[in-house]
Amino acid sequence: MLSIKRVFSFSYKRILYVLCFLMFCIIDQRTKTCSGLDGLSETFRDSMGIVMAVVIMSHYRIEEFRRRKFLYLLWLVVSIAGGAAAFIWGMDNRPFLNDWFVIIADIILWGVILLHTVTDVFVEKKYPEVNKGFAAIWLCMLLWMIFSRSSYIWPLCYLIMFGCFYLTDFTEEEKHELLHGGLEGIILAFILFQGFCCIFRPYDMDRYVGIHNNSNLNALFYLYVLAASLIKIVHTVAEKRPLWLKLFYCAVLGAALSYLFMAIGRTGWLVAIILCLLFLVWMKRVQLKSHLIRNGLMLVLCAVIAFPVCFSATRYLPPVFHHPVWFWGEWSEDKVHSWDEWDSPKYTDLDELFDTAIGRITDSIWNILEHSPFMIKADAAEADSVELEEIEAEESEETAAASEEVPAVLTVEEGMDSLLVRKNIYSYYISNLNMTGHPYEEQGFQLTPIYWIGHAHNIYLQYGTDFGIPVMIMFAVLIVWSIAAGFIRMKRKKITQSMAAQLFVIIPAIFGLLEYAWGTASLSITMLFFAWGSMIISDKNN
Numbered sequence: 001m002l003s004i005k006r007v008f009s010f011s012y013k014r015i016l017y018v019l020c021f022l023m024f025c026i027i028d029q030r031t032k033t034c035s036g037l038d039g040l041s042e043t044f045r046d047s048m049g050i051v052m053a054v055v056i057m058s059h060y061r062i063e064e065f066r067r068r069k070f071l072y073l074l075w076l077v078v079s080i081a082g083g084a085a086a087f088i089w090g091m092d093n094r095p096f097l098n099d100w101f102v103i104i105a106d107i108i109l110w111g112v113i114l115l116h117t118v119t120d121v122f123v124e125k126k127y128p129e130v131n132k133g134f135a136a137i138w139l140c141m142l143l144w145m146i147f148s149r150s151s152y153i154w155p156l157c158y159l160i161m162f163g164c165f166y167l168t169d170f171t172e173e174e175k176h177e178l179l180h181g182g183l184e185g186i187i188l189a190f191i192l193f194q195g196f197c198c199i200f201r202p203y204d205m206d207r208y209v210g211i212h213n214n215s216n217l218n219a220l221f222y223l224y225v226l227a228a229s230l231i232k233i234v235h236t237v238a239e240k241r242p243l244w245l246k247l248f249y250c251a252v253l254g255a256a257l258s259y260l261f262m263a264i265g266r267t268g269w270l271v272a273i274i275l276c277l278l279f280l281v282w283m284k285r286v287q288l289k290s291h292l293i294r295n296g297l298m299l300v301l302c303a304v305i306a307f308p309v310c311f312s313a314t315r316y317l318p319p320v321f322h323h324p325v326w327f328w329g330e331w332s333e334d335k336v337h338s339w340d341e342w343d344s345p346k347y348t349d350l351d352e353l354f355d356t357a358i359g360r361i362t363d364s365i366w367n368i369l370e371h372s373p374f375m376i377k378a379d380a381a382e383a384d385s386v387e388l389e390e391i392e393a394e395e396s397e398e399t400a401a402a403s404e405e406v407p408a409v410l411t412v413e414e415g416m417d418s419l420l421v422r423k424n425i426y427s428y429y430i431s432n433l434n435m436t437g438h439p440y441e442e443q444g445f446q447l448t449p450i451y452w453i454g455h456a457h458n459i460y461l462q463y464g465t466d467f468g469i470p471v472m473i474m475f476a477v478l479i480v481w482s483i484a485a486g487f488i489r490m491k492r493k494k495i496t497q498s499m500a501a502q503l504f505v506i507i508p509a510i511f512g513l514l515e516y517a518w519g520t521a522s523l524s525i526t527m528l529f530f531a532w533g534s535m536i537i538s539d540k541n542n
Contacts, residue, residue: 017181023051025189028523033327039096045521049106052161079108117164127167129538141474148437148467154520162529166536183228190225200325202318202336203348206356208262213327219268226256227503230279235496238286254306267514408446415448429456437467459512479509501534
C-alpha cells in the first residue's frame with residue numbers, strides 16, 4: 001500500500017504552482033467578463049506578468065542574489081526612484097491607476113528576471129539545451145509580430161516572459177512540480193468556479209455560460225479541465241496510485257464532459273471527442289494490455305453518472321440562494337432575478353437542454369446537406385440560442401447608426417445561415433491578408449444590419465490579419481510540429497509531460513479552426529506557450 005507521504009507529496013513549490021495556475025484561470029475569466037469601464041480587465045490582464053515572474057523566480061536561490069548584490073542593489077535604487085515617479089505621473093495621466101500600479105510592479109519584477117537571466121546565460125553559461133530549429137521559428141514569429149503594423153504589445157511581453165522562462169534552467173523536480181501544479185491548479189479553478197456558479201449563476205440560457213458570459217468561452221475552459229483530468233488519470237495509472245485518487249479524477253472528468261454538453265458548442269464537442277480518443281491511445285501506451293473498449297466505456301460511464309448530478313446542482317441550487325450575479329452585458333429582464341420563483345419558466349429545464357442540443361445537431365446536418373457535403377458549420381457564439389427579435393431589441397443605437405453608413409454584406413435573414421456567414425467572414429479576412437498585418441482599427445465589417453464582425457473566427461486567419469502572412473505560416477508550422485512530436489514521444493519515458501504538451505497544443509489548434517481561441521492573457525494561449533516549452537527545451541530523456 002502506498003504511504004500517506006507519497007500520496008500527499010506536495011512540496012511548497014507544488015502549492016505555489018497550483019496557486020499560480022489558479023490565478024491564470026482567474027485572469028482568463030476576469031479579462032473576458034469585466035466591464036472595461038473601471039480598468040479591472042486591464043489590471044487582471046497585466047497581472048499575468050506578476051504571476052509569470054513568481055513562476056520563474058521560484059527557481060532562484062538567495063545565494064545567487066548575494067553573489068550579484070551590486071547589480072540588484074542598483075536596480076533596487078532605480079526601481080524605487082523610477083517607480084515612485086511613474087506612480088505620481090500616473091495619478092494625473094493614467095485613466096486606471098490600479099492597472100498602472102500593476103504595470104509598474106511588472107517592470108520592477110521583470111527587471112530583476114532579465115538581469116538574472118542575462119547573467120546566467122551570458123556570464124555563467126547556465127541554461128538548458130535548446131531545440132534550435134523550433135526555437136528559431138518561435139523567435140522569428142514573435143519578432144515579426146512585434147515589428148508588424150499591429151498595435152498590440154503582447155507579443156513583446158510574451159517574448160520577454162516566455163523567453164526568460166525557456167532559458168531558466170529548471171531542475172527535473174521543478175519541472176515535475178510545475179506540470180502537476182499546473183494541472184491541479186486548473187482542476188482547483190474548475191471546482192471553485194462551479195461552486196460559485198451553483199450559488200450565483202442561475203441556468204437561464206439554453207447554452208450554459210457558467211463562469212463566463214459566452215458559451216464558447218465557457219466550453220473552451222471546460223476543455224482545459226477535461227485535458228487536465230485525462231492527463232492526471234493517465235499519470236495515476238502509470239504511477240499505480242490508489243483507487244480513490246483515480247476515482248476523484250474520473251469524477252472531474254465526468255463533470256467536465258457534462259458541462260461541455262450543457263454548453264452546447266459543436267466546436268467544443270469536436271475537440272472533446274479528439275481529446276478522449278487521444279486519451280485512449282495514451283492509456284494503451286501505459287497499460288500492459290490493450291483496454292480500449294473498457295477505457296472507452298469508462299469515459300461514457302463517467303459522463304452518464306456525473307450528468308444528473310451536475311445538471312441538478314446547476315439548475316436547482318442557485319434558486320436556493322437566489323443571489324444572481326451578472327457579468328458585463330448580461331443584465332436582462334428575461335434573465336432570472338432574485339424575486340423569481342424556483343420553478344420560473346426563465347430557467348432552462350432538462351427538456352429544453354436536450355431540445356436545443358438535438359436541434360443544433362440536426363440543424364447542422366441539414367445545413368451541411370443544403371450547401372456542401374464537404375463543409376462543416378459552427379455558429380458564432382454572439383448570435384447563438386437567441387431569437388432574432390431579441391437580437392434586434394438589444395442592439396444599441398450606435399450600431400444601428402453605423403449600419404446605415406456602412407452597407408451590410410448579408411440581409412438579416414441570410415445572416416441566420418451560419419455556413420453563409422462563415423463563408424463571408426473567411427472570404428473577407430483572406431482577401432485582406434498581407435505581409436505586415438493590420439491594426440485593430442482597420443479590421444472588421446458589417447455582416448448584416450445588426451451584426452458587426454470584429455474577428456476572423458479562426459485563430460490562424462486572425463494571426464495572419466493581425467501580424468501578416470509569415471506569422472500565420474510560422475504559427476501553423478509550430479502547431480503541426482508540436483502535435484507530431486507528441487506522437488513520437490509516445491515511445492519515450494515521460495508519458496505525462498509528453499501527453500500534456502500534445503493536448504494543450506491540440507485544444508487551441510482545433511478549436512481555433514472555427515473560433516479565435518482568444519488572445520492575450522487567455523488560458524488557451526498561456527497553456528500553448530507553456531506546451532511549446534517542451535519543444536524548445538531539448539530533453540534527450542523525454
